[in-house]
Amino acid sequence: MKPAESQFENQESSADQRAGFLRRYVFSIDHKVIGLQFLFSALIWLLVGGALAMAIRWQMAWPWTRIPIIGSWLFQSEGGQISPEFYTMLFTMHGTVMIFFVIIPLLLGAFGNYLIPLMIGARDMAFPKLNMLSYWFMWPAFISLLMAFFAPGYGPGAGWTAYPPLATVWEASPGSGWAQTLWLVSLLFVGISSILGSINYIATILFLRAPGLDMFRLPMTIWGLLITAILQALALPVLTVALMMQLMDRHLGTGFFTPDNLIINNFETVGTVGQPLLWQHLFWFYSHPAVYIMILPIMGMVSDILCCFARKPLFGYRPMVYSMCAIAGMGFVVWGHHMFVSGMHPFMGTVFMISTMMIALPSSVKVFNWLATLWGGRIHFTTSMLFSISFVSMFIIGGLSGIVMAANSIDEFVHDTYYIVAHFHYVLFGGTIMGVFAALYFWFPKMFGRMLNETAGKWHFLLTFIFLNGTFFPMHILGWRGFPRRMADPYFSGQFLDLLPLNRMITWCAFAMAAAQLIFIVNFFYSMFWGPRAGKNPWHANTLEWTVSSPPPHDNFEQIPTITRGPYEYSNPEHGEDFWLQVDEPEGTVENGKMSTEDVPER
Amino acid sequence: MDRFWSLLFLAVPVLGLLIVLGAVFNVGLHDAWLPESIGPRTKGIDYLFNLFHIIVAVVFVGTGLLLAFSLFRFRATNRKVASYVHKSIWLELLWTIIPAGTLVFLAMHQLPYWQANKEDHRAFEPAGAGSSDLETPTVRVVAYQFGWRFIYPGLDGTFDTRDDVISENLLVLPSHQEIVAELRSMDVIHSFAINKLRLKQDIVPGLSPRIWFMITQNGDWEINCMELCGWGHFRMSARLRTVSPNDFEDWLMDIVQKRGY
Incomplete structure (x- = not known):
C-alpha cells in the first residue's frame, strides 16, 4: 500500500491566503488549525507528564537517593x-496533566476538531468562534497549572x-495553599473549555452531516466522539460545580466538604459542617464517566483503522454503536466503585x-x-495497524483486571495498591495512548500532507510495546x-523491601519506554517537512476526509458531497477495488472503473 | 515480517499466563501471589481472588490466542482477498449471553462475602434499637497526621473515662478472639489497613466506621495508612502485636497499675 504521489499540494483557498498570519494560525476559527493547536499543546504536555512519571519511577527504584545531573539543580536544599512533599506533587501533577491536559485535549480537542467536519462532510464546526474559544480557554488553565508548580510547597x-x-484546609499539607487554589482554577478552565467544545461537537454532528449521511452511516470515530461529547456535556457541569464549591470552601469560608472540630496541623476547623464524602461522590460522578470520555473516541478510531488495514x-456495526451507548449510559451509575x-x-x-x-x-x-x-x-501490518491491534490486546488486559477489582471484597x-495502577495504565496507556499513536500514524498524512516514516514507526511501536508491558505488567505482581x-x-x-528489585526493573523499562519516544519525535518533525507526499488517500480508506486533498483546503469541500453508502465497504465483491469511498466521485476521477488516488486540479 | 508481528502478539497471552502461574505456584517468582494470611477473614477474599483470576485468565488467554491466530492466518501476504462479512446475529447473541451469564454469576456469587466482612449487625444498630445497643468496641483507633493512637476502654469497659488505656503506634490485641474496632480520624482522611488480613477501611473525619476481625496467630504485623493523608503518608504505619488472651490481660493490667489507678 504505497502512497500515491500528488502534484497539487498546499492549495489554499483564496480566503485563507488573504488572512494575516495571526488570523490564520493563532486566532483561527478553522477547525483544522484549532485541532492542530490542541494537538501540539497536548503533545508538549505529554512530555511534561512523562517527565513527572520518570521522577516517580526514580523514587520507587532508588528512594531518597540523589538524582544524577538534574537533582542538585532541582532540590538544592535537600x-x-x-x-x-515533592513526591506528592509528582503523582498529583502526573495524573492531572495526563488526564486533563493530554488525553482529553488530544482525543476531543485535536482529533475531534480535526476529524468531525471532515468525516461528516461539513465545511467547519457549527460554531467556529465557540470552537476557537474552547482552545483559548485552555490557556488560562495552562498558565495557572504552570504557576501551581512554582507555588509554595512545591505544588x-x-x-x-x-x-x-x-x-480544603490550607494547613493540611505544604501543597494545600495557593498551589491547590491554582490547581482548582486550572481545572475550572479546562472544564469550561470542554463544555464549550462538547456542545459544538454535538451540534455539528447532529445538524451538519452531508446529505445522505444518516446516523447509521457515520464512521465509528464520529459515533465515539458524539457519545463522548454527550457524556462531557452531562458530567462536566457536576465537576465544575464541585470545583467551585471547593474553591469557596477554601476562600469564602463555606463548609461544603470540611467537617467541624478537626485539628489539622494545629489549625482547628470551626463552624463548618461539611461532609468529605460529598466531594467524593461529586468528583467521581464526573471522573468515572471521564474514564469513558478517555477511551470511547479511541475505540471509535481504532474500529475504523482496524477495518481499513484488514480490508474488511x-x-x-449496530452492536458496536449500541454497546458504546450502553457503556456511556451505565458509566453514570458505577462511580461508587x-x-x-x-x-x-x-x-x-x-x-x-x-452495576x-x-x-x-x-x-x-x-x-x-x-x-x-x-x-x-x-x-x-502498518505502524498504525500495529498500534491499533495493541490497543485491543492491551485493552483486554485492562478490562479483565477491571472485572477483578469490581468485586468489592x-x-x-x-x-x-499497584493493582489499580496497573489496571488504569493498561487502559489509559496501553489503550488510549497506543490508540492515539495509531490515530496519529493514520491521520498524520491528512494533517500535514506527508507520510510518516514506516520503518522508524515500527521500531517506535516495537520498543513502546515491549517496554510498556515491561513497565505495567509487573505492577500487577506488586498489586x-x-x-x-x-x-x-x-x-x-x-x-515490601523484597519488592525493590522488581521496582528497579519496572523503572528501567519505564526509562527505556520514554527513550523510545525520541524515535517518534524525530520521525514526527522530520516527516512533517521532508516526508514523502501523501496524496488524497494513501491508505485507500473509505471515509469522507480521504476525498479531499492533504492537507484539506480551508473550507474542506469544493461542494458538499452526497453520501451514497456506509463507511465500511471494504472488499465489496460488487466493486472492482477493495475499497469504496462513501461518495461517488464526480466525473473525471474514475478511470477504467478504478478510483484514482490523485488530486484533480479544479482551477 | 508479518509472522513476526503475529508472534509478538502471541507472546502477550503466553508470557502473561507464565507470569501468573509462576506467581501462584511459587516458581521463579517468590512470594508474589497474595501475602500470608493471619486470620479467617481472608479465606473468602482469597477464594474470590483466585476464582476471579482463573476466569479472567481463561478469557485473557482465549482472546489473546484468537487475536494472534487471526493475525497469523489472515496476514496480507497469505491472502488474496478479504471476506465481505458485515454481521452475524448468532455470534452477537453468543458473545452477549455467555459473558452476561458469567458476570451475573460472579456478581451474585460474591455477595455473601461482602456482607460478612462489611455489612452486618456489628456495624449497624439492630432495627428498632438505639446506637447504644451496639456492642462496645474492643479498641478505638484514632488516626492523625502521621500516626495512630489506640484507646482501650480500661477496666470499667467504657470509653472516655479516666482509666482509658492509650497506646501510640502499637496495637496489642488478643489472638483467637473477635475484635471490634471503632475508627476515628482527628484531621484528614486516613485508611486503616492490615495487608495480611486483606482489611482496609477509610476513616473519613466525622464518621466512625467499625471493623471486625480475628487473628489466629501470635506475632507482630503491620498496620498501614492506605489513603493519601499528606507529605508524611508513607511513614504512617503502626505495629500490630497479637498475644494470647491471658498475656493481653496482663499487658493491660500492667499499664493500668503503673499509672496507679
Whole structure:
C-alpha cells in the first residue's frame, strides 16, 4: 500500500491566503488549525507528564537517593533528592496533566476538531468562534497549572482526586495553599473549555452531516466522539460545580466538604459542617464517566483503522454503536466503585458492584466484534495497524483486571495498591495512548500532507510495546502483594523491601519506554517537512476526509458531497477495488472503473 | 515480517499466563501471589481472588490466542482477498449471553462475602434499637497526621473515662478472639489497613466506621495508612502485636497499675 504521489499540494483557498498570519494560525476559527493547536499543546504536555512519571519511577527504584545531573539543580536544599512533599506533587501533577491536559485535549480537542467536519462532510464546526474559544480557554488553565508548580510547597499534593479535608484546609499539607487554589482554577478552565467544545461537537454532528449521511452511516470515530461529547456535556457541569464549591470552601469560608472540630496541623476547623464524602461522590460522578470520555473516541478510531488495514467491513456495526451507548449510559451509575472502602454505606457498595460488573458486558461485546473484524480479513501490518491491534490486546488486559477489582471484597484488598495502577495504565496507556499513536500514524498524512516514516514507526511501536508491558505488567505482581500507591517510600515499614528489585526493573523499562519516544519525535518533525507526499488517500480508506486533498483546503469541500453508502465497504465483491469511498466521485476521477488516488486540479 | 508481528502478539497471552502461574505456584517468582494470611477473614477474599483470576485468565488467554491466530492466518501476504462479512446475529447473541451469564454469576456469587466482612449487625444498630445497643468496641483507633493512637476502654469497659488505656503506634490485641474496632480520624482522611488480613477501611473525619476481625496467630504485623493523608503518608504505619488472651490481660493490667489507678 504505497502512497500515491500528488502534484497539487498546499492549495489554499483564496480566503485563507488573504488572512494575516495571526488570523490564520493563532486566532483561527478553522477547525483544522484549532485541532492542530490542541494537538501540539497536548503533545508538549505529554512530555511534561512523562517527565513527572520518570521522577516517580526514580523514587520507587532508588528512594531518597540523589538524582544524577538534574537533582542538585532541582532540590538544592535537600541535597539533590526528592522530598516527600515533592513526591506528592509528582503523582498529583502526573495524573492531572495526563488526564486533563493530554488525553482529553488530544482525543476531543485535536482529533475531534480535526476529524468531525471532515468525516461528516461539513465545511467547519457549527460554531467556529465557540470552537476557537474552547482552545483559548485552555490557556488560562495552562498558565495557572504552570504557576501551581512554582507555588509554595512545591505544588498541589492532594492527588488528582483532591479529597478534602486534605485539599480544603490550607494547613493540611505544604501543597494545600495557593498551589491547590491554582490547581482548582486550572481545572475550572479546562472544564469550561470542554463544555464549550462538547456542545459544538454535538451540534455539528447532529445538524451538519452531508446529505445522505444518516446516523447509521457515520464512521465509528464520529459515533465515539458524539457519545463522548454527550457524556462531557452531562458530567462536566457536576465537576465544575464541585470545583467551585471547593474553591469557596477554601476562600469564602463555606463548609461544603470540611467537617467541624478537626485539628489539622494545629489549625482547628470551626463552624463548618461539611461532609468529605460529598466531594467524593461529586468528583467521581464526573471522573468515572471521564474514564469513558478517555477511551470511547479511541475505540471509535481504532474500529475504523482496524477495518481499513484488514480490508474488511466492521463486524457488527449496530452492536458496536449500541454497546458504546450502553457503556456511556451505565458509566453514570458505577462511580461508587471508587468508594467501596470510603465509609459510605456498605449496601451502596453492593449496588455499585453489580452495576460495575455489568458494564464489563458492552466492553466485552466490543472486543469480540473487533476480533471478528480481524477474522477473515487481509491484514496489513502498518505502524498504525500495529498500534491499533495493541490497543485491543492491551485493552483486554485492562478490562479483565477491571472485572477483578469490581468485586468489592477483592477491591478491599487491592484498593489503593499497584493493582489499580496497573489496571488504569493498561487502559489509559496501553489503550488510549497506543490508540492515539495509531490515530496519529493514520491521520498524520491528512494533517500535514506527508507520510510518516514506516520503518522508524515500527521500531517506535516495537520498543513502546515491549517496554510498556515491561513497565505495567509487573505492577500487577506488586498489586497481588498489596504494594501501596501514592507513598513516597513504600519500603519505609519494611514489609515490601523484597519488592525493590522488581521496582528497579519496572523503572528501567519505564526509562527505556520514554527513550523510545525520541524515535517518534524525530520521525514526527522530520516527516512533517521532508516526508514523502501523501496524496488524497494513501491508505485507500473509505471515509469522507480521504476525498479531499492533504492537507484539506480551508473550507474542506469544493461542494458538499452526497453520501451514497456506509463507511465500511471494504472488499465489496460488487466493486472492482477493495475499497469504496462513501461518495461517488464526480466525473473525471474514475478511470477504467478504478478510483484514482490523485488530486484533480479544479482551477 | 508479518509472522513476526503475529508472534509478538502471541507472546502477550503466553508470557502473561507464565507470569501468573509462576506467581501462584511459587516458581521463579517468590512470594508474589497474595501475602500470608493471619486470620479467617481472608479465606473468602482469597477464594474470590483466585476464582476471579482463573476466569479472567481463561478469557485473557482465549482472546489473546484468537487475536494472534487471526493475525497469523489472515496476514496480507497469505491472502488474496478479504471476506465481505458485515454481521452475524448468532455470534452477537453468543458473545452477549455467555459473558452476561458469567458476570451475573460472579456478581451474585460474591455477595455473601461482602456482607460478612462489611455489612452486618456489628456495624449497624439492630432495627428498632438505639446506637447504644451496639456492642462496645474492643479498641478505638484514632488516626492523625502521621500516626495512630489506640484507646482501650480500661477496666470499667467504657470509653472516655479516666482509666482509658492509650497506646501510640502499637496495637496489642488478643489472638483467637473477635475484635471490634471503632475508627476515628482527628484531621484528614486516613485508611486503616492490615495487608495480611486483606482489611482496609477509610476513616473519613466525622464518621466512625467499625471493623471486625480475628487473628489466629501470635506475632507482630503491620498496620498501614492506605489513603493519601499528606507529605508524611508513607511513614504512617503502626505495629500490630497479637498475644494470647491471658498475656493481653496482663499487658493491660500492667499499664493500668503503673499509672496507679
